[in-house]
Amino acid sequence: MVRAYVLIQTDAGCAAEVTEHVRGAPGVGEVVAVTGPYDVIAQVEAADVGVLGRTVVDSVQAAPGVVRTLTCPITDL
Amino acid sequence: MVRAYVLIQTDAGCAAEVTEHVRGAPGVGEVVAVTGPYDVIAQVEAADVGVLGRTVVDSVQAAPGVVRTLTCPITDL
Amino acid sequence: MVRAYVLIQTDAGCAAEVTEHVRGAPGVGEVVAVTGPYDVIAQVEAADVGVLGRTVVDSVQAAPGVVRTLTCPITDL
Amino acid sequence: MVRAYVLIQTDAGCAAEVTEHVRGAPGVGEVVAVTGPYDVIAQVEAADVGVLGRTVVDSVQAAPGVVRTLTCPITDL
Amino acid sequence: MVRAYVLIQTDAGCAAEVTEHVRGAPGVGEVVAVTGPYDVIAQVEAADVGVLGRTVVDSVQAAPGVVRTLTCPITDL
Amino acid sequence: MVRAYVLIQTDAGCAAEVTEHVRGAPGVGEVVAVTGPYDVIAQVEAADVGVLGRTVVDSVQAAPGVVRTLTCPITDL
Amino acid sequence: MVRAYVLIQTDAGCAAEVTEHVRGAPGVGEVVAVTGPYDVIAQVEAADVGVLGRTVVDSVQAAPGVVRTLTCPITDL
Amino acid sequence: MVRAYVLIQTDAGCAAEVTEHVRGAPGVGEVVAVTGPYDVIAQVEAADVGVLGRTVVDSVQAAPGVVRTLTCPITDL
Amino acid sequence: MVRAYVLIQTDAGCAAEVTEHVRGAPGVGEVVAVTGPYDVIAQVEAADVGVLGRTVVDSVQAAPGVVRTLTCPITDL
């Protein structure tokens, strides 16, 4: 099992739409809008890093209004 | 009650329009054009961080000419 | 109640020590090492934004090896 | 009369000390710790831009723990 | 009286047009093309910081080909 | 099994020492000096993302002369 | 013989298409999607640095969805 | 006589066209594609800094596919 | 004759000392403290680009408190 925080920058004003779009997608846990240089942060869980990558591409980057995503896999030291 | 400074970058030449658009919106206090890497700085006040987020999206990021916003909630140490 | 993700950059090789130091501090939830431009991500919860600020300063920034922290309060749209 | 927002980055953990040091200095209005890429934001007022510069150097940059300051004079369009 | 240096980035190849457009505008002194990360540097003078801001918006940012401007008011220590 | 490319910045002149130090460590495959903004690139393999994290900290970041590492886990789409 | 790692940034959501497009091109070895600030990393091999350059331009940069590439030739100390 | 290195970033895949376009222009010496964060580097020579500026604008920035140029005049200590 | 604007970043609080140190040096015209990402801007004039380079090194970079300088020769289109 792999978990990651995905830091998302959106076009100005699109945080709500992106949050709605990403929430509830398979493998996606909490999705919240935040302040700071990122607009939305999502927690993603997957069977392995490969599925993690596909989840980020299919469920997060595909959301209209997403400009850039930065996936930070948890190495859980 | 939560307060924040919102640092705003606009398209070249749009500082005045953005200032006009944002001024007077609910929850928005002083809005001024500035020099430096940011074009406009607004003070926003909200009942809680959730309302703060919506105010920034609805009242600031929605203004035509806004390129990027950086919300800095006051932690008031 | 206010929640935030705190993105932490550490000196090279200090992710484990910082994670240990921050874990269990009052108001601090999950603290994990991650890959990518950040080394550790912590979830922090506080009664209000003021307490959030103090928690970040006292419990996170005080950890030896912390270079920079970026607090992203959740606006929960 | 000139007013400016001064965005301040401090060494990790020094936001409180810097806020204390800067608060109450002549020409300095509100000084608050914030979250995001800046640690403290101060409002400074001066008779003219020259005095503004001296105030920033003498009252803000002189505070132990200040790494970088970014002064954004208000052009009040 | 307030003076400022305005550092200007233009679209590739537009330095000459921007220099022509800005030169001679009210409140604008020397305007020259430069090498380095900026393409044009203008000296602007105004009765106060408010007029300075309007001059930059109306006379500099309005020039076709201007991508970004960075106004550096002189604090003349 | 998880694989990752680890992009390493070193102090000026330390690429050879870092390459020597990291080569042959458990879980570390090819380690080579490169030109460009990174000085060394290592391929790391681990049973899971947790072991990956420890390998990067213990075998790469611990090498004298390492300034910053950027771990890019392969998601193998 | 010259080898290089090519770090590739793609438009959001295009990592899979770029990986498909680049894989199998002459001179191109492993091509994988990754997490972090880069989306895809390819290993390229060429007779000399000139052929390396052409391979990157013709086989990697030509792939639809590629925004920026950073070629890191291996100097193999 | 003034000489300068002009560091050129191009749209992805355009290094060859830009090199062709710039090569042979008056005042332009060697023009080569390179790897790293820049795509092409040209050596330019001119009677004085003014002519240098015009050469960069007319012969380099005018080339289709040029995104940004950075002119580094040689001060030849 | 070559002229250039030299953009100077100083250690926090050192703008006044740097301005004093640089003012009056041979080849150096106006030297003023400014607000924004640069702390001091100097105008330098020299017989040619070589002398310009030496002036910047000897009269500007030598000033205690100077962190980084960015010389922008005027190409005077």
Add this chain to the structure above:
Amino acid sequence: MVRAYVLIQTDAGCAAEVTEHVRGAPGVGEVVAVTGPYDVIAQVEAADVGVLGRTVVDSVQAAPGVVRTLTCPITDL
């Protein structure tokens, strides 16, 4: 045969010493101080990319005052 431009950032005021130190080293051609974000640019030639790497480390990065080097191998399209 491989050629590269090496872009060098030095500590403030060290351009001359670095230029002196690097000039004349085996494999090193022209070495000149420049204005702009880089302080010195060297042309390096080597039998292959491996020797290129060693030359940069041994003859350029070893020079006192060198902060960062960026090697741009010529791909000679």
